[in-house]
Amino acid sequence: MKNYLKRTVAAAAAAVMTLGLVGCGSNTSSTYGGTGSDIGGVGNADSNASGAASDADSTAANGSAASDANGGTNSTPAGNGGTLVIGSIGPITGGAAIYGENVKKGAQLAVDEINEAGGVNGMTLELNFQDDEHDPEKSVTAYNALKDKGMKLLIGTVTSGPCEAVSKEATKDNMFLFTPSGSSVNSITSGDNCFRMCFNDPQQGKLEADFIAEKLDGKTKVGAIYDSSDSYSTGILDGFKEEAAAKGLEVVAEEAFTSDSNKDFSVQIQKMIDNGAEVLFLPIYYTETALILQQAEGKLDIPVVGGDGLDGLIDALGDKVSLADGVYALTPYSATAKDEKAVKFTEAFTAKYPDADLPIQFAADAYDCVYAVKAALEKAEVNDANIDASELCDKLKTAMTEIEYAGVTGDSKWSADGEVTKNPKVMQIKVTDGKGEFTDI
Amino acid sequence: MSFISNLLNGISLGSIYALIALGYTMVYGIAKMLNFAHGDIIMVGGYAAFITMTANWCPLWLSMVITVTVCTVLGVVIEKVAYKPLRSSPPLAVLITAIGVSYLLQNIALLTQTANPKTFTSIAAGAPPFLQVFSGKGAVFFQTNPYTEEGLKPSLTISMETFLAIVVSVAIMVALTLFINKTKAGRAMMACSEDRGAAQLMGINVNGTISLTFAIGSALAAVAAVLMCSAYPQISPYTGSMPGIKAFVAAVFGGIGSIPGAMIGGVLLGVIEILSKFYISSQLSDAIVFMVLIVVLIVRPTGIMGKKISEKV
Numbered sequence A: 001m002k003n004y005l006k007r008t009v010a011a012a013a014a015a016v017m018t019l020g021l022v023g024c025g026s027n028t029s030s031t032y033g034g035t036g037s038d039i040g041g042v043g044n045a046d047s048n049a050s051g052a053a054s055d056a057d058s059t060a061a062n063g064s065a066a067s068d069a070n071g072g073t074n075s076t077p078a079g080n081g082g083t084l085v086i087g088s089i090g091p092i093t094g095g096a097a098i099y100g101e102n103v104k105k106g107a108q109l110a111v112d113e114i115n116e117a118g119g120v121n122g123m124t125l126e127l128n129f130q131d132d133e134h135d136p137e138k139s140v141t142a143y144n145a146l147k148d149k150g151m152k153l154l155i156g157t158v159t160s161g162p163c164e165a166v167s168k169e170a171t172k173d174n175m176f177l178f179t180p181s182g183s184s185v186n187s188i189t190s191g192d193n194c195f196r197m198c199f200n201d202p203q204q205g206k207l208e209a210d211f212i213a214e215k216l217d218g219k220t221k222v223g224a225i226y227d228s229s230d231s232y233s234t235g236i237l238d239g240f241k242e243e244a245a246a247k248g249l250e251v252v253a254e255e256a257f258t259s260d261s262n263k264d265f266s267v268q269i270q271k272m273i274d275n276g277a278e279v280l281f282l283p284i285y286y287t288e289t290a291l292i293l294q295q296a297e298g299k300l301d302i303p304v305v306g307g308d309g310l311d312g313l314i315d316a317l318g319d320k321v322s323l324a325d326g327v328y329a330l331t332p333y334s335a336t337a338k339d340e341k342a343v344k345f346t347e348a349f350t351a352k353y354p355d356a357d358l359p360i361q362f363a364a365d366a367y368d369c370v371y372a373v374k375a376a377l378e379k380a381e382v383n384d385a386n387i388d389a390s391e392l393c394d395k396l397k398t399a400m401t402e403i404e405y406a407g408v409t410g411d412s413k414w415s416a417d418g419e420v421t422k423n424p425k426v427m428q429i430k431v432t433d434g435k436g437e438f439t440d441i
Numbered sequence B: 001m002s003f004i005s006n007l008l009n010g011i012s013l014g015s016i017y018a019l020i021a022l023g024y025t026m027v028y029g030i031a032k033m034l035n036f037a038h039g040d041i042i043m044v045g046g047y048a049a050f051i052t053m054t055a056n057w058c059p060l061w062l063s064m065v066i067t068v069t070v071c072t073v074l075g076v077v078i079e080k081v082a083y084k085p086l087r088s089s090p091p092l093a094v095l096i097t098a099i100g101v102s103y104l105l106q107n108i109a110l111l112t113q114t115a116n117p118k119t120f121t122s123i124a125a126g127a128p129p130f131l132q133v134f135s136g137k138g139a140v141f142f143q144t145n146p147y148t149e150e151g152l153k154p155s156l157t158i159s160m161e162t163f164l165a166i167v168v169s170v171a172i173m174v175a176l177t178l179f180i181n182k183t184k185a186g187r188a189m190m191a192c193s194e195d196r197g198a199a200q201l202m203g204i205n206v207n208g209t210i211s212l213t214f215a216i217g218s219a220l221a222a223v224a225a226v227l228m229c230s231a232y233p234q235i236s237p238y239t240g241s242m243p244g245i246k247a248f249v250a251a252v253f254g255g256i257g258s259i260p261g262a263m264i265g266g267v268l269l270g271v272i273e274i275l276s277k278f279y280i281s282s283q284l285s286d287a288i289v290f291m292v293l294i295v296v297l298i299v300r301p302t303g304i305m306g307k308k309i310s311e312k313v
Helices: A002-032 A038-073 A097-116 A136-148 A160-173 A201-215 A231-246 A266-274 A286-296 A313-324 A340-352 A361-379 A389-402 B002-031 B038-054 B060-086 B091-113 B160-182 B184-194 B196-201 B206-231 B241-254 B259-279 B285-299
Strands: A083-090 A124-131 A153-156 A176-179 A194-196 A221-227 A250-257 A279-282 A304-306 A328-330 A404-407 A410-414 A426-432 A435-440 B131-134 B138-141 B156-158
Touching (some): A083 A097, A097 A153, A097 A361, A124 A361, A153 A160, A153 A389, A160 A194, A160 A231, A221 A266, A250 A266, A279 A286, A286 A313, A313 A426, A340 A361, A361 A389, A361 A404, B038 B060, B038 B241, B060 B206, B160 B206, B160 B259, B184 B206, B241 B259, B241 B285
Parallel strands (some): A083 A124, A176 A194, A279 A304
Antiparallel strands (some): A404 A410, B131 B138, B131 B156
């Protein structure tokens, strides 16, 4: 009898141990995926979202009540229209922190400039930025918190995975969502309330294929290393492959990694060598790119082409920045670009944040987002900050398709599905005396 | 050539898994508990090495000493504070505590070091590769490419980090085996793992032996941390979690509680991971690793080197 008891306890313990292990595993992958795990993450967020839906509704009611009270007591001297609260969500800690930091600073810069110049139609703007650590669940929580704080429209979220989760919630609430940098196709497909400032992933992949075919003469054998657990990465690769076939490029090696095994790239690099790749295509973020470049040092010496995820690579490499020399990245803005708007923005940014690093594309995207919203608010003649968020959304989504906005990241127009049309720019990293910078090519 | 290169990469990765797995397996063998915080001790070791190595006043050898000391002390303190009071509680309570400690360490690191990954400088930074093979020219050891001017590229390169990981791991495993078989303290550990109650009756200090086990396991974690962060030069608060889980798998694979089992399990796991990534699919490598584990456990439920448990009726 005693023996039997002992055995059942042991079996139960073993079962719980395995459970514990599984719990551990899935958790680490979703948190660890500071730079990835979009697919898994979105699944999580879905279940979370349905659970939190009733919660969200009640907080929405709360939120509008609170903001009404707020608007009543908080009429600012700047204008008679009150204070319009713009919410924003992105990672300011975690593996993708550099993106969120830049969006926060860029958006704040634009908001301050607009307020100093007298606001929009008599309204003062206020930016409320929340951290989501590039985690869809935390992003949805942040979204609900922002609604409690009287948010009328959302500039965000910064990264694709969280954006896919939050946009579903925003569509349910008919909240205007304008992502500066959520580039996966599904970031804005949940409804007509969603817009974006950047290219979507397949568009980006297509432009990169065009670049390799047209500008890197004679190099037709492309090797790609991508993150199969990340929708940003797979999205770009899909667009790239389609266009590559049309342009006569040959993808000779297509090697994956996941957010659970994103440290050792020896195999992927070896495959590039064995298959005779002439160009290395990296549709991934800077964290892994930094590791790949370090592990490929001395073994693989071919041109590297990446997307806007490579913004931040210079900082990530630290004192090994020379490895980034010559890397091409498709990014619509660079702090060292020479065109007038970019120069003006960079100067304003460094004047406001003298201690910060130079802004990256995400800061420019966010800055443009705020000004595009301003243009849309003016077009829609919104002059009361106490307007219902859903009503505001209806006005803005019509106005967005009517405006043309010439911004730091290019001349932009929007279609009703929220996608932007503008010209791409390819930059190259140049390293001189241990300091790297993006330069026009 | 690519097979040899992959094999060595696999052995190098596997040696790191093996070092971590040793910590799991020793603690399990002696304290009969799964120390899930072990992976995070690696992370702490990584940060200790990172902070001391970036400090100007600290030479490399001293930063290694500090790293090992920090991990050893941390391991012993965790054991005294979190696990010892629960020694007579059901194993589940200890397991949950271990998971709690793991999250505690991760969150402390998040708070103090932020989640931004830091670039780790390899301990072999600036050193030439261990081995380079040139087709038609033969092999070159410990030298930078002598044929650069002729534009010749090595067809096989074994980096210094790969070489160090293998050599250091093998040396440590030999030393550990000798320690356990030849010294009094080592034999006390064996006795405790066989029957803790009987060992106590024979006059062995069981508490002291368990503390010693944690100290050794954590010191190995410190070495693994330095080797791992040198080979994959980045560190974040989650650095330890995935290798920790993989090493746990390696320990089970080899037969948990068995020291040679942990070594064999770790190396096999690393080799299977890298080779399946290369020859089968880079997407499926983790799935393949775990499938092999399942097959091994079906055929040999106690792992490759596990003892067969025969129960007396």
